[in-house]
Amino acid sequence: MTTLKKGISLLLLISFFLIACQKKRENNSVKKETVKNTNLTNKKIIAYVTDWNKDQWGSNFERANQITHINYAFANIKGGEIVEGKDTDSLHISKLNELKEINPNLQTLISIGGWTWSGNFSDAVLTNASREKFANSTIRFLQKHQINGIDLDWEYPGLEGNGNVHRPEDKENFTSILRLIRKKMDSLSQQTEATYLLTIATGASQDYLDHTNMKEAQQYLDFINIMTYDFCGGWSKKTGHHANLYAAKSEQAEQSVRSAEIAVQQHIKAGIPVHKIVLGIPFYGRWWKSVLPTSNGQYQFVQGNLSGSYDYYQITDSLKQNKFTAYWNDETKTPYIWRKKDSLFLTYDNAKSIQYKTNFVKEKEMGGIMFWRLEGDDGTLTKTIYKNLLID
Known part of the structure; x- marks a missing residue:
């Protein structure tokens, strides 16, 4: 060669x-x-959003890549049909859909009802004819806004909630409307070759589960978001941790003791597969003033009616300005604030407590985490959930 x-x-x-x-x-x-x-797709990070604000996402839309689902809250029910809650909803949903250009895996849903707009659920699902009307309206809404699914946030079937109409029949009617919507979604999927999600938000209590038939209802649902927060608040006679992962030993003898762990156990016992259960996290805290100083205000009877809530970004701003002092309860795995000068007790979640919750979700092989609501975050909590649940 x-x-x-x-x-x-x-x-x-x-x-x-x-x-x-x-x-x-x-x-x-x-x-x-x-x-x-x-x-x-294995683990879900679901952000409830109540408005469109470009400043919430940041200039590079980083948080759009840190979540898997957006639940836009809320649609209302009028005349037995789902309707936009605000005049600006169409624009806001369109803007949220545009985030799919940043994160192609992102899915958008409309959440119906909530604490304020659950009053018409019972009437809307009362009869075969009313359920047909309501279910058809959910499909029209889904198609109109080009979203991926429907999230029913009925607070609560068979219970008064916010002074709502409620009936014993709600228990069976709730299951019936879920079955019907799922049937119509499946029919639509055959036409469009797309997949549509049907989800719900559940109360984190045995009372909620006693008034629903979750063992059957879960068959029609893709996943179930437990509202594992608001265990206590301004309506409570005693202070406490409003989103604690575990119950404190001092509280475990009480029948009313609540925790995220207990709520998950109750849901599993009710017949819900653990992989469908999504743990709820609050991006806000609840506070009381004029609280007795014992145990830095924890588990104390409330004196007076001074109470309220702060978004997480407000809490962190106050901590940076030394207006608050943070403490940690290692039994419940929760942070809290105690301010002696005005006897203020504040219960909330931070990055540390969320790490415990993401570990809990992974250990139990749950479906993921949802949070109420994106607007309350300064970016820290969303990033913590993403890093610990999907990256680590």
Whole structure:
């Protein structure tokens, strides 16, 4: 073989080697991306959003890549049909849908009802005809706004809630409307070849479960968001931790003791597969003033009616300005604030307590985490959930 031919052969060999390496790198990149996408579908991070505000997402829309689902809250019920809650809803939902350009895995849902607008649920699902009317309206709403699913936030079937109409029949009618919506979604999927989500928000109490048939209802649901917060607040006779992961030993003898762990156990016992259960986290805290100083205000009878709530970003701002002093309860795995000068006790979640909750979700093999609401965060909590649930 001549020197020229040897040189050409060597160049061809090098070229083939470089092309093979490039393909290998490309294949590895595709493989890594596939793993990431699979991970995102296995664990859910669900953000409740009550408005569209571009400043909430940041200039690079970083948080759009830190969540898997957006539940836009809330749609209302009028005349037995789902309707926009505000005149600006169409614009806001459209803007939220645009975030799919940033995160193609992101899914958007409309949440119906909530504490304020659950009053018409019982009437809307009372009869076969009314359920047909309501279910058809959910499908029209889904198609109109080009969203991925429906989240029913009925607070609460068979219970008064915010002074709502309620009936013993709500228990069975709730299951019936879920079955009907699922049937209509499946029919729509056959036409569009798209998949649609049906989810609910549940009360974190045995009372809620006693007034619903979750063992049957869960069959029609993709996942179930437990509102594991507001265990106590301005309506309570005693202070406490409003979103504690575990119950304090001093409280465990009381029948009314509540915790996220207890709520999850109750839901599993009610017949819900653990992989469908999503743990709720509050991005706000609840406070009381004029609280007795024993145990830094924890578990004390409330003196007077001075109470309220702060968003998480307000709490962190006050901590930075030394207006608050933070403490930690290692039994409940929760932070709290005690301010002696005005006897203020404040219960909330922070990055540390959320790490315990994400670990809990992973250990129990639950479906993921949802939070109320995105607007309350300064970016820290969303990032903590994303990092601990989907990355670590």
